[in-house]
Amino acid sequence: MAKIPGSAGLVLVEGVRHLDEEAAVYEGMLSGWENQQKSRMLAVTTIEPRIALIRRFTDFAESYPWAWTASDVEDFTVSLTSASGGRLAPSTIRGYHLVLKLFCDYLTDQRYEWVRECRDRFGQIPSQVCHDWNTVAHLNDYEGRPERRPFTYDELQRLFDYLDQRVEAIAVSGRKGALAALRDAQMIKTAYAFGLRRNELCKLDLADLHHNPHMPDWGTYGSVHVRYGKATRGSSPQRRTVLTVPEFDWVIPGLKQWVEHARPILNPGNHPALWVTERLTRVDGRYLEKRFTRIRAAAGLPADLTLHCLRHAYVTHLVEFGYPERFVQEQVGHRYASTTAIYTSVSNDFKTQTLRKALHRIYAPQPRQSESKESS
Structure with a gap:
């Protein structure tokens, strides 16, 4: 059966054991997601910031995607809204949540085989960690700076x-x-x-x-x-x-x-x-x-x-x-x-x-x- 772009079987060599298996599988996930997005004709300027955000979130959570939890997302959001994090706008944080959600959707889709790979290798499986109750809702049509207005x-x-x-x-x-x-x-x-x-x-x-x-x-x-x-x-x-x-x-x-x-x-x-x-x-x-x-x-x-x-x-x-x-x-x-x-x-x-x-x-x-x- 032909494998679709982004599937684990296309980026991981079967039967090969890596010195750092967790890191190798993680890099394979990112490569697979990049390939999946390229197959959808998304621009490089869209893909690269998404990959960078996933790396940033991984460093923050201090764990790999198959061990992520919803509380990791909540803690990450709090860091983004704190003074030390620069207090990002709600629309920016929502964009981050969307990227995390898309990546988790990709990992948990059975067609890409990451669930099976993680289960067999680590005894854990990735899950969707972004839900309605821990992500920013889109409540307003306009969330830009209120002082912005037309010229008189x-x-x-x-x-x-x-x-x-x-x-x-x-x-x-x-x-x-x-x-x-x-x-x-x-x-x-x-x-x-x-x-x-x-x-x-x-x-x-x-x-x-x-x-x-x-x-x-x-x-x-x-x-x-x-x-x-x-x-x-x-x-x-x-x-x-x-x-x-x-x-x-x-x-x-x-x-x-x-x-x-x-x-x-x-x-x-x-x-x-x-x-x-x-x-x-x-x-x-x-x-x-x-x-x-x-x-x-x-x-x-x-x-x-x-x-x-x-x-x-x-x-x-x-x-x-x-x-x-x-x-x-x-x-x-x-x-x-x-x-x-x-x-x-x-x-x-x-x-x-x-x-x-x-x-x-x-x-x-x-x-x-x-x-x-x-x-x-």
Whole structure:
């Protein structure tokens, strides 16, 4: 009978006795689980952190998987929530629990033969040590930092005014860096105008700028094709097309200026990246994040506002402009509408306008019958 990827018989040599049999079987388990995950086409960036966590938990428990108990999980969780452990967020700890549960599911699945191997070799068998009563439950849709919020319109205006003033000041002074300042300004504005994540923005190529047949006047700036959208764990990057909407058409002249006039000054040759540095490399996310932090501070904006908050603002403002929920969801690449709802936080101005319309609709004086007859 053919053995499936990850089974004990494929990683342990039958009849061979090891000097340290427990360590050999343990390493075989990790190799088998790695092979099983690879057969499911999971990415290396997903598999390696999982293996590292299992090793970390094994060191903490001071025992091998066939001797693990539920209390080991509980003690591990307590260590993660203590001050010395860094007090990790509930969502992070839940992720750890999920990995431990997946590994135990793999070991206890009879098809992979680890139960038999452990019974025959050690007189013990692995069990599922993660249960509903000793793991973190997913109780809330959003567990991020509560201080994270969208930019207000005033904050956006202050940010964009500062970006424009910065470019002008550097250009007038004759100092180097005017092109970099213009690029940084346009990147930040583009992040908001299309609701892009940091990596999505940095990975854009010139070829990702497309026409919108319904708006030929916008040229190649009618939509942006995102090829490196956020992937679900283990899957490839998700693709989507983000349409330019009329309320954000102000971004087009800036993009056009960068693509057609400023970028060519750098002589990028055949470099595909939309955002290139003076050294003709692609702008990376860490640079952009650091640059944004400095710009935000110089503009006098709250430290809680991150680059990602521009994406929150994009979702919020599309909702305020009256775009359907499904359209907003497609624009930002959310798989579920509930995720889009997490990003939405309509402004006080929008709430006030909505309330004013409702009050007028319900409480505004109605014309008397006689007046309505006379007018007819």
